[in-house]
Amino acid sequence: MKIGIIAVFVDYHRRGRKNRTALQPQIGPLLAALLPGDADVHYVNEAWRDPDWSREYDLLFISSMHSDFDRARQISHYWRRRGARTVYGGPFASSYPRLCAPYFDAVIVGDPETTVPAVADDFSRGALQPLYHGREYRSEAVPTPRFDLIADQAKHALCFEATRGCPFQCEFCVLTGLGTRHHTRPIQAVLRDIERGRALLKGRVPKPHLNVVGFCDNNIGGNLTYLRELCKALEPLRLQWYAAATFNVISRPALVEMLARAGCRTLFVGLESFNPAAIADMKKHQNAVPKIRAALEHCRENGILVMAGLMLSPLVDDLAYIQRLPEYLRESGLHVPTFICFECPIPGTPHFQRLASVESPPFLPNALLRDFTGYTLVLKPARAPVPEYIDAYRKVIADVYSWRNRVRKLADDLPRFLKRGRWLPALFDAADVCATDPSPAGSRSLLAGTDTEPPERVPFDDSDFASDVERARILSPWRVTDGEGRVLERWLESAPVYPPPKAATRAAGRKLTASAAA
Numbered sequence: 001m002k003i004g005i006i007a008v009f010v011d012y013h014r015r016g017r018k019n020r021t022a023l024q025p026q027i028g029p030l031l032a033a034l035l036p037g038d039a040d041v042h043y044v045n046e047a048w049r050d051p052d053w054s055r056e057y058d059l060l061f062i063s064s065m066h067s068d069f070d071r072a073r074q075i076s077h078y079w080r081r082r083g084a085r086t087v088y089g090g091p092f093a094s095s096y097p098r099l100c101a102p103y104f105d106a107v108i109v110g111d112p113e114t115t116v117p118a119v120a121d122d123f124s125r126g127a128l129q130p131l132y133h134g135r136e137y138r139s140e141a142v143p144t145p146r147f148d149l150i151a152d153q154a155k156h157a158l159c160f161e162a163t164r165g166c167p168f169q170c171e172f173c174v175l176t177g178l179g180t181r182h183h184t185r186p187i188q189a190v191l192r193d194i195e196r197g198r199a200l201l202k203g204r205v206p207k208p209h210l211n212v213v214g215f216c217d218n219n220i221g222g223n224l225t226y227l228r229e230l231c232k233a234l235e236p237l238r239l240q241w242y243a244a245a246t247f248n249v250i251s252r253p254a255l256v257e258m259l260a261r262a263g264c265r266t267l268f269v270g271l272e273s274f275n276p277a278a279i280a281d282m283k284k285h286q287n288a289v290p291k292i293r294a295a296l297e298h299c300r301e302n303g304i305l306v307m308a309g310l311m312l313s314p315l316v317d318d319l320a321y322i323q324r325l326p327e328y329l330r331e332s333g334l335h336v337p338t339f340i341c342f343e344c345p346i347p348g349t350p351h352f353q354r355l356a357s358v359e360s361p362p363f364l365p366n367a368l369l370r371d372f373t374g375y376t377l378v379l380k381p382a383r384a385p386v387p388e389y390i391d392a393y394r395k396v397i398a399d400v401y402s403w404r405n406r407v408r409k410l411a412d413d414l415p416r417f418l419k420r421g422r423w424l425p426a427l428f429d430a431a432d433v434c435a436t437d438p439s440p441a442g443s444r445s446l447l448a449g450t451d452t453e454p455p456e457r458v459p460f461d462d463s464d465f466a467s468d469v470e471r472a473r474i475l476s477p478w479r480v481t482d483g484e485g486r487v488l489e490r491w492l493e494s495a496p497v498y499p500p501p502k503a504a505t506r507a508a509g510r511k512l513t514a515s516a517a518a
């Protein structure tokens with residue numbers, strides 16, 4: 001049985017470029033490990049390379065983010081026309097299974113550990129079902145991913161999963177839209193995966209790479225007790241590692257020191273904003289703006305590079321805030337963030353539901369699903385006319401990512417890392433600062449409904465469509481708002497996948513969140 005797995009990617013800067021940064025989608029190797037051992041599995045991570053359009057598949061798994069759904073739908077059609085049965089999973093499939101169903105032979109809602117083996121089994125019996133719902137998460141069901149399928153991507157490091165989900169409830173986050181849940185894996189299982197992954201790479205990558213690993217968890221600090229135990233287990237291995245965490249981790253000096261001793265060298269943290277009103281509006285209560293500078297400084301002094309993303313809130317931030325952003329960045333010591341985007345109400349999130357349900361929704365007209373990346377404005381700014389808001393965005397990007405500013409950041413960071421012999425954060429810092437090129441092309445409107453079309457294409461020919469109606473059904477981008485900016489009815493139907501935590505767990509979660517925000 002020939003099985004394909006495609007993780008769909010569309011360059012959100014609309015230049016058609018690949019994204020070969022350290023945080024790559026990890027779903028392919030995990031799905032592959034859940035398939036029958038005798039299956040011939042081929043994995044394509046589109047952020048890394050294009051699909052081989054001449055390949056034949058019997059069964060094709062496709063996963064994508066919300067904004068990449070147009071392409072996921074087209075890829076499905078392409079291979080269905082060539083005889084494959086297609087299965088769609090991922091956050092968008094989980095939020096809107098009914099909308100997705102007509103374009104795939106099966107849709108998966110929730111985690112893959114119980115669904116993917118069931119899909120493969122049903123397919124081999126000729127009894128594929130249209131919808132599969134994941135059963136309750138059990139950490140023992142998580143296998144060691146098929147790292148052999150991504151050995152060519154190990155130029156950064158192999159990534160492992162220690163936790164799943166996040167206990168926080170940031171309003172814009174897709175995880176919050178799917179339902180708040182947080183699971184930890186037994187530490188022995190994480191260590192087992194690391195050992196197997198390193199054994200697999202031995203002889204296939206330069207030796208120093210074997211000592212660098214990543215954690216692909218959305219938030220490795222969702223349970224601080226677990227994180228401390230993980231640090232204790234990692235310390236003797238003398239690995240260097242990177243992960244994503246939220247602010248409550250880096251604002252704890254003793255925990256930062258523990259992370260550094262355990263080999264943590266880089267943390268990606270969603271700082272989001274220097275505007276406390278925007279942070280409150282995002283319901284990202286664990287972020288504490290007045291503590292940013294001290295937290296970043298302490299991380300750096302301990303040899304940990306903090307990479308951070310920022311969002312502009314169209315409903316809260318005014319032009320004065322955007323213009324002052326370079327100053328805030330200088331004062332914080334961050335200088336150059338990994339990205340600056342717009343806070344985006346992704347369909348299915350509480351942020352989207354809240355804005356869609358007000359009497360005059362603040363969406364721009366004719367917004368397309370592909371516009372909901374954070375790099376195209378989909379909301380009318382509340383405190384400035386649209387052209388001035390976009391102009392301020394372009395200017396702040398040009399200022400923050402100027403070479404003068406990049407050099408200033410490296411001059412501030414690198415001596416501190418190198419004096420401690422920490423070459424890895426220095427390397428990541430230099431790579432991030434030099435490679436980042438977020439300046440939008442002048443030809444882009446950056447506005448929903450009128451922004452440049454992404455250049456990625458699926459190589460269809462005329463015989464791929466039975467009629468013009470079918471062609472339009474597959475190729476036309478999906479729309480989220482009408483000509484007046486009203487959200488189309490079908491986008492209001494999403495519901496959380498994961499049930500609210502039981503009473504006892506909820507109380508523990510509240511305690512955790514409260515202590516995190518302290």
Ligand code: SF4
Pocket residue numbers: 166167168169170173174175176218219246270284
């Ligand atoms: S902390 Fe990060 S992963 Fe967790 S809900 Fe907020 S944005 Fe999502």
